Amino acid sequence: MKEKRTLQSVQKLLLAFFRQNRRMPSFSEMVDLLGVRSKSVVNFWIEKLIEARILEKDGKGHLSFTKQAFAIPRVGSIQAGFPSPEEEVLSDAISMDEYLIARPDASFLLQVSGDSMTGAGIMAGDLVIIEKGRAPKTGDIVVAEVDGEWTMKYFQKQGKQIVLVAANPRYPDIRPRSELRLGGVVTAVVRKYHG
Amino acid sequence: MKEKRTLQSVQKLLLAFFRQNRRMPSFSEMVDLLGVRSKSVVNFWIEKLIEARILEKDGKGHLSFTKQAFAIPRVGSIQAGFPSPEEEVLSDAISMDEYLIARPDASFLLQVSGDSMTGAGIMAGDLVIIEKGRAPKTGDIVVAEVDGEWTMKYFQKQGKQIVLVAANPRYPDIRPRSELRLGGVVTAVVRKYHG
């Protein structure tokens, strides 16, 4: 039985290749990938994909995916009426890496343990993205070393005094003496449900 | 004044190009990119980057970034002792897209409004990633249409009866009659702090 080639199936194959190799396949590679025997067939599909704004080609014939091809669709809010899969608004589609991490070279991940920030919606096991070298403002969540121990707290500035407040009221406020080593500012929280 | 080229600066330039064009620059393009005038200089740096496991080359000379080049470093948990930026463990580095979204073509994003899932650490304004066509298990968070309205709730199966429970106890449990249209299962939560 012969698989019928469709725009979606071709796009899927190319995307799979890209995700694995982090580059576009060449026309010759696509010949194998699509299971055809001629580059002109590949060219036919490539033009279709360009027309569909999934691929784009610069002046010298270099292929690349559009932003749209990577992103996953983003629909409105739940209470505003939940659209059916067919009427998804594809116009506003984003990539997680791009959305979450503004400065990749100054950021790192940290796995949270403990319940001191549960009130802020940061649970044990969550991953937080921390940006180094950013000046915290009051209300920001920071990672700091206070008296030899690292903790994650709300940052507050009362006059000249700095106060670190936990979201969980069971934990006391911390007023560091002079030494406050700042690990960074929490810019995002990420939680993945196993499965 | 002439900028000294370093491994980091070259990597940064190439990464910037990649992020913008979603493909590797060619050697000729790198000549312009690095501000040199010969491809052999480019080749010199490429080899350095390959040695540093930032780039890799397949049999036919096709360049691509390694996984490592994209990912941001992940350090241990806070309470386990917070490493300084110098001693970051780079071995376990992940990309957000890859980490969060197992099936990109079956997933979409939804912005949360309301406080019905606050107890589960899902706040208003958060972005949830929803996977379609997955069979929910008890304890999963699902998006479902109950009697004409879309909501996000815990999924529970008591015998043959399905119960939708909010994390916020102020909301009553929902026991749908027969019609329960399932939008999908929440596989991840993402929150970005503005700034």
Next chain:
DNA sequence: TTGACAACAGAACGATGGTTCTATATACGG
């Protein structure tokens, strides 16, 4: 059966890609 059309095969072509080699410029220690 035939005609029309779409999908595909295959080869030829010029341009560009990465590679390699040799020559020149710069920095630095003695």
Next chain:
DNA sequence: CCGTATATAGAACCATCGTTCTGTTGTCAA
């Protein structure tokens, strides 16, 4: 000042790339 090492320049080379053209196969309606 000299000699050595390192970084850069420039040119030549061929495999591969994407492009294009012509011809073949397959499908479906009349």
